Amino acid sequence: MASGIKVTDEVVTAYAEVKEKHKFKYVVFKVSDNEKEIVVDRKVEESSWEDFQASFPSDEPRWSVYDFDYKNKEGQDRNKLILVKWCPDNVKIKAKMMHSSSSDALGKKCKGVPIQANDRDELNYNEVRDKILSTSQ
Known part of the structure; x- marks a missing residue:
């Protein structure tokens, strides 16, 4: 939490709704x-x-947890x-830095293959x- 930005309980709940309940295909955070x-x-x-x-x-950064369907090998x-850590090149530098420094805090609460x-x-x-296949067994 280097940025000092907190991950809200709402984010953790939404993550669980994708991961455990499969209620949503994806959730986007900002x-x-x-x-x-966040x-x-x-x-x-x-x-x-x-x-x-x-x-x-x-023109704005976001994170998203997505329930990715694929076929294994x-x-x-x-x-x-x-x-997904989404940060287009044209995002303002302050927003880029805030997004980058907050990604670890989010990643600790919302596990997933990082993209x-x-x-x-x-x-x-x-x-x-292919990235998923290279990290899966």
């Missing part, structure tokens, strides 16, 4: 307007990967939580799947 805590930006029940990719703002259906993305190309389905 720094609150007063810059004191809060839930939105919860999405159903979404394609393409819609998820397109949902990130082009044996062709079996699997799913894994990923934690860093600065543009939509870095959220390529096959590349994300």
